[in-house]
Amino acid sequence: MTIRDDHSLAGDLATEAGERLLELRARHGFEDQRALRDAGDRAAHVFLTEALARLRPGDAVLSEEATREERADPRRLSARRVWIVDPLDGTREFGEAGRSDWAVHVALWEDGRLAAGAVALPAQGRTLTTAKPPVLPEPAGRFRIAVSRSRPAEFLPELADQVGAELVPIGSAGGKIAAVLSGEAEAYVHAGGQYEWDSAAPVAVALAAGAHASRIDGATLTYNRADPWLPDILVSLPDLATTLLAGIRDLQSPLRKPNASA
Template identity: 80%
Template sequence: MTIRDDDTLAGELATEAGERLLELRARLGFEDGRALKDAGDRASHEFLMDALRRLRPDDAVLSEEATREERMDPRRLSAERVWIVDPLDGTREFSEQGRADWAVHVALWQRGALTAGAVALPAQSRTLTTASPPELPEKVREPFRIAVSRTRPPEFVRELAARLGGELVPIGSAGAKIAAVLTGEVEAYVHAGGQYEWDSAAPVAVAVAAGAHASRIDGSPLTYNQGDPWLPDILVSLPDLAPTLLAGIRDLHRQTP
């Protein structure tokens, strides 16, 4: 693997991890979904950790599949460079035959900001990266579409879509949802059920590099490499749609007792 810079590294690692997951999926099959999920999480995590130790030995890493002790290592909070990775985002979709809405996330946080990232969508044969961010759609489609969870779409997003005339589109992993915004399959992703930093760091890095809007649902900044890696909510959208969504969310919150 030839490494030119952090953006390229993120893309290469995410892509190779995804290729390994495709091979694993084909070899193990779908009869035992739990075994396939566990094997995918483990294999991708081990590959990414080994690669980062070898290629960026001085950097810290925050991974979904790390132990709690590793995640809470105080050295991460004082490090200037931290890789935030989700080795397999969307394990449910990964374990279901025919589904392509799962991903591999690799992001780099430096001195308070995300500076590089990649989202591999292996079953879609593409990787979105900060090295070459996708070109956003020029116009907001009407009615606009909001990506939501397949299994637990927030009720307030249903209300938001109804109020603003939008449509809901169920998609699997968070990475696949944000990628769908960047590739024109939807215009926004709104989530308020909580998630972790590794669920969004890489796709947010790519979204920002592409010129999309990315924030908390109240418009405040998304922050990463925190002691507690929990993020309560997120909004990613085409930039022209963001003011409408933020205003709609504020109105809904004012009306909530």
């Protein structure tokens, strides 16, 4: 693997991890989905962490598949450079035959910002990177919001009605943000909670491409915190962000809640 810079490293690692996952999927088959998912999580984690230890030995790593003790290592919080990786985002979809909405995430958080990132979508044959950010599509005649397959926020149907949008369930967070960047959706809204590794890499690519990315109240997304839990996220084409943020704010206003005091 020839490494030129952090952007290229993120792309190369995500792509190779994805190729290994495709090989594992083909070799293992789908008869025992739980075993396939566990094997995929572990294999991609080992590959990425060993590669980063070899190629960027001075950097810290935060991985979904790390142990609780490894995640709690205080050295990560004071490190200048931290790789935030999700070895297999969309593990559920990875274990289902025919599904392509799973991904590999590799991001670099450096000096308080997302400095590089890549999202490999192996079953779709593509990797999105900050090395060459995708060109944002023009807003389509349809307004589509990518949402969680399993736990979409309760306010989303009303938000969709308010802004005239269609809700599109997609598996992994990386797949949903990639859909915004490729013109398959115009926004991604999630308020059911997730972790930093679920969004760091796709947000890095989205921001590099010029998309909007924030919390659903408009606050800046921050990473490498002691608690990696991230309650909510909004990624959209830039021209739609104001409309979506206003709609979400209106739907979450205490004045709209039946039990709110006057």
